[in-house]
Amino acid sequence: MIPFAFGDVTVTRVVEIPRSAYPTASMLPDSTPETIARHDAWLRPHFYDESTGDLGSRIQTWVVRMPGRTILIDTGVGNGKTRHESPLWNQRQGTWLDDLAAVGVRPEQVDTVVCTHLHVDHVGWNTRLEGGRWVPTFPQARYVIPGEEWEFWTWEAAEGREASGCIADSVTPIVEAGGAALVDARHEIAPGLRFEPTPGHTPGHVAVRLTTPAGEAVFSGDLMHRTVQVAEPQWSSRFCHDPVHARKTRQAFIESHADTATLILPAHFPKPGYIIRAPEGFRFRPA
Numbered sequence: 416m417i418p419f420a421f422g423d424v425t426v427t428r429v430v431e432i433p434r435s436a437y438p439t440a441s442m443l444p445d446s447t448p449e450t451i452a453r454h455d456a457w458l459r460p461h462f463y464d465e466s467t468g469d470l471g472s473r474i475q476t477w478v479v480r481m482p483g484r485t486i487l488i489d490t491g492v493g494n495g496k497t498r499h500e501s502p503l504w505n506q507r508q509g510t511w512l513d514d515l516a517a518v519g520v521r522p523e524q525v526d527t528v529v530c531t532h533l534h535v536d537h538v539g540w541n542t543r544l545e546g547g548r549w550v551p552t553f554p555q556a557r558y559v560i561p562g563e564e565w566e567f568w569t570w571e572a573a574e575g576r577e578a579s580g581c582i583a584d585s586v587t588p589i590v591e592a593g594g595a596a597l598v599d600a601r602h603e604i605a606p607g608l609r610f611e612p613t614p615g616h617t618p619g620h621v622a623v624r625l626t627t628p629a630g631e632a633v634f635s636g637d638l639m640h641r642t643v644q645v646a647e648p649q650w651s652s653r654f655c656h657d658p659v660h661a662r663k664t665r666q667a668f669i670e671s672h673a674d675t676a677t678l679i680l681p682a683h684f685p686k687p688g689y690i691i692r693a694p695e696g697f698r699f700r701p702a
């Protein structure tokens with residue numbers, strides 16, 4: 416993917432895993448293979464994965480560079496972590512750090528790491544294993560985390576309701592090392608880059624809006640998981656904490672961004688793009 420440029424701000428991505436552990440109809444419990452297939456005409460070929468016969472999906476990190484700043488948005492699954500959810504995730508030994516280096520980013524260069532929410536596939540590379548301990552992967556970085564997420568998930572973990580273990584191995588070590596900034600849902604991360612509350616998928620889920628004189632973009636996290644949700648925004652995912660709230664947030668977001676020049680970069684879409692209003696309903700046009 417060619418980097419996107421907004422004046423002196425560039426956006427690049429690093430893909431960690433090029434597919435999902437869950438088929439779309441299982442990820443979106445209100446959908447069926449038949450209702451998804453109604454959208455084939457616009458979903459193919461850009462948002463489709465012929466190798467799986469399903470909609471495309473990625474676990475990926477967005478790299479935002481602006482003068483003097485290198486910012487990562489969401490950090491995937493990570494390496495060496497015990498993850499019983501998926502063999503693709505468990506004790507993974509992937510090349511993500513090398514792939515980050517290939518786009519010109521060494522860990523020491525990263526000044527800010529942003530988590531849109533604290534799910535297992537968004538916090539993994541926050542830490543890496545060193546001498547039997549989980550340590551921050553990015554030693555110079557401030558990790559910017561919605562405070563409401565931290566409060567909610569530490570409570571869930573304490574009550575035994577966070578099955579993956581990602582808070583213990585990928586978030587708590589950052590907080591204990593003093594590297595976390597637990598912030599409110601409208602926090603300004605950098606000039607022109609700020610959080611925006613988009614609750615529902617998780618209680619403190621945020622999007623990250625980039626506003627520049629040269630254009631606007633939104634890193635929408637897990638507000639949507641699969642491209643078909645642009646046309647069927649009532650379909651929440653199996654991992655949405657409050658599916659009804661997630662639906663309302665998603666519907667409002669799609670309405671307000673349709674037919675605008677705002678580039679939308681969802682965490683798991685195979686390509687970023689633009690929301691458009693077609694005669695038949697909302698669609699997503701690849702950038």
Ligand SMILES: [Zn+2]
Nearest residue numbers: 534536637682
């Ligand atoms: Zn996710």
